[in-house]
Amino acid sequence: MALYKYRNFLTRLSSINYKNYSATATDVRIVEVGPRDGLQNETVIVPTDVKVEFINRLSETGLKTIEATSFVSAKWVPQMSDNTQVYSRINKVPSISYPVLIPNVKGLESALSVGAKEIAVFASASEGFARKNTNCTIEEGLQRIKDVVDLAKKRDLKIRGYISCIVGCPYDGYIKPSVVAKITETLLDFGCYEISLGDTIGVGTINTMKDLLKNVLTVTSPAKLAIHCHDTYGQALVNVCTALDFGIKVADSSVSGLGGCPYAKGATGNVATEDLVYLLNGLGVNTGVDLNRLIEVGQFISEALKKPTSSKVNKALYKNLKPV
Numbered sequence: 001m002a003l004y005k006y007r008n009f010l011t012r013l014s015s016i017n018y019k020n021y022s023a024t025a026t027d028v029r030i031v032e033v034g035p036r037d038g039l040q041n042e043t044v045i046v047p048t049d050v051k052v053e054f055i056n057r058l059s060e061t062g063l064k065t066i067e068a069t070s071f072v073s074a075k076w077v078p079q080m081s082d083n084t085q086v087y088s089r090i091n092k093v094p095s096i097s098y099p100v101l102i103p104n105v106k107g108l109e110s111a112l113s114v115g116a117k118e119i120a121v122f123a124s125a126s127e128g129f130a131r132k133n134t135n136c137t138i139e140e141g142l143q144r145i146k147d148v149v150d151l152a153k154k155r156d157l158k159i160r161g162y163i164s165c166i167v168g169c170p171y172d173g174y175i176k177p178s179v180v181a182k183i184t185e186t187l188l189d190f191g192c193y194e195i196s197l198g199d200t201i202g203v204g205t206i207n208t209m210k211d212l213l214k215n216v217l218t219v220t221s222p223a224k225l226a227i228h229c230h231d232t233y234g235q236a237l238v239n240v241c242t243a244l245d246f247g248i249k250v251a252d253s254s255v256s257g258l259g260g261c262p263y264a265k266g267a268t269g270n271v272a273t274e275d276l277v278y279l280l281n282g283l284g285v286n287t288g289v290d291l292n293r294l295i296e297v298g299q300f301i302s303e304a305l306k307k308p309t310s311s312k313v314n315k316a317l318y319k320n321l322k323p324v
């Protein structure tokens, strides 16, 4: 009991608002992508029961958006082949959105068959990644997305858009911000309500992020953007802070730092949700997420995967539960 109290004390410490910090957000919505972006990259196939329990536990943490699965080809990503079972079986809390990732109309039709209400479509800012990830060019990918979006709109679905490789690509190297700005505009014109800017291989720095965001904000407002940072180079949290300074109030993350893209070799997971919540608590930014509960879910999935958590905050706070 004393150890729980000590951990509560530590988590409260993260909530002290140091007023001199420059980030301007007062509320941030976290989009939890662990069940999709996280588990798609695991070498083991996680049993459906575990995925369902994972998502149900995440639903009890205060998160408002949890990306549940993807309806991509099982030949390409076998880890997500139980998409219909996962989506059908999770407890869908009415106040929580459970978007699913969709590559084409075939995927959308499967998602509709199990009652999906929100989808996420994904484009690439680099030709090399478009080819490796979706077997088509950027333009062909955008046409596929348009077909998906047109049908999804007829069915009154909410549609989120992703752009991968916003600053760098494992195949093509540096990506021009103007390319990302153009694709952002296109996806918004199609009907996406929000574009999540993905630093797929985590190479972004404060300066490259600033360059990128200045460009993208010539075509839209911060209210239409989200930031999606992988932590390969340990820059994810500072890149999120840069996005907050530009007025962006939605950040994607993955509990326990799970994740990566099977078609971006060497890229590690997303910024850990625990680390992001700790950062935002410290900024006095409200997320509505209970850090203690999140830590328990991070431990649950790490144990299921038989690997240690990649979240520094989880490691630091969870060990205080263990007998010394």
Ligand SMILES: CC(C)(COP(=O)([O-])OP(=O)([O-])OC[C@H]1O[C@@H](n2cnc3c(N)ncnc32)[C@H](O)[C@@H]1OP(=O)([O-])[O-])[C@@H](O)C(=O)NCCC(=O)NCCSC(=O)C[C@@](C)(O)CC(=O)[O-]
Binding pocket: 037, 040, 070, 071, 072, 073, 074, 075, 076, 077, 101, 103, 104, 106, 107, 108, 110, 122, 133, 134, 135, 162, 163, 164, 165, 198, 199, 200, 228, 260, 261, 262, 263
């Ligand atoms: C786009 C395709 C389908 C093209 O794949 P393809 O091989 O060019 O397409 P195809 O139409 O020839 O289909 C091949 C087979 O897959 C089937 N198929 C086709 N579509 C579907 C579907 N929806 N659901 C189930 N099955 C499907 C299709 O029926 C066929 O089966 P067969 O006739 O050979 O038996 C493939 O390349 C694909 O699925 N790619 C997805 C790869 C992926 O999931 N990557 C990870 C997600 S993106 C990401 O992680 C980045 C992000 C979003 O997090 C942001 C960031 O960090 O950057």
